[in-house]
Amino acid sequence: MTDPDVHTLTGPYVLDALPEDERVRFEAHLTECTFCTTEVTELRQAAVKLATQVSTPPPPGLKANVMAAIEDVRQLPPQVPAAGSTPKAQRFTRRSVLTLAAAALAVAAAGGVAVDQYQDRSAAERANQQMAAVLAQPDARTVHGTVEGGGQATVVLSTKADKSVVVLRDLPKLPKDHTWQLWMMDPTNKATSIGLSTGDTTQVVNGSTTGMATFGLTIEPDGGSRTPTLPAAALVPLT
């Protein structure tokens, strides 16, 4: 199961043709995707030309109404950039982080994932920024796999940025003194460990994807192993 590329949504977005929930998600994505923002600006410039086809003089009385109405309407104050403004990724408000989390996870999991699975706010922000950074790549894509015994593993990856983010959720309980271990495997199934996980909550792990063909998840003794213990709990092809 692969998600449609989020970047193709620029077309329907510019035409105001996204249903409400998708629009909210896409706008969250836009805050992180410079490529999409540029395309939206360009396509919008083209789309509004469609209005030339239907230009119609308004009824004569309308202008007087508008001019009278604005007498009573206060103009918004200009938006002032925050002093010592920080890069975009650090300026997230709580709300935008949650929106972004919802967006990223919805893209990642192609279904409802409760954002409240995040228990630690700073961890959530870190996770969101990592996911957003990968999702912002023009070649970003997601792959999913089910985990033996229950739960899901989702990998969001960008070949261009040589980055991947792994989202694990609803994993089964581990045997005592054991840990989840995450691997990237090349086409010959040579595995490189990319980290350990307790699997308690949604977790995000960063990993390089160069030359890798498969994501693997295994159960290992505490502290992890040098090579994966088979059979793996999940194997997710990256293509």
Next chain:
Amino acid sequence: MRSDGDLLALTATGDTAAFSALYDRVAPWVFGLVRRILRNPAQSEEVTQEVMIDVWRTATRYDANRGSAHSWILTIAHRRAVDRVRSEQASADRTDLAGARSVEVDFDQVADTVSTRLEAEQVRRCLGSLSELQRESIELAYYNGYTYPEVAQQLGAKLPTIKARMRDGLIRLRDCLGTTEGQRS
């Protein structure tokens, strides 16, 4: 002659004379678009008025780096009109409306100015260069306020196809029109 962008910048300083000039310039585009989407004349007037008041209220937030003044105003107008359609659809029977609307554009209503006519002619020519599915997808969304799932339903096409046709149709339109930033700003 002052550009739309200049007039909008002056409007942002509270200059009602500039806003009045801006109104004369853009109101036919706004009203025409809103009317095309909503059809109902009384509602169209109401929404046009809302849009123009919104332009006055939020002029200070216009960012020239994100597109021309013209584009900014028509974006507000399109979204407002579409919002009205959607909120009404929530309670109305959708299918009746779908049948009653046509994709055809009323060319005879085009405002009577030479530059508008030339521009409209160019847009019409460029629309003609799109594939049928690209053109229909874009027109149903832009002029009728349909969501892409509604467009897909209407045209009997798959959702990813419609999303892609909207995007590549707009890209083709952009290239054909040679749309560049700042022409009107």
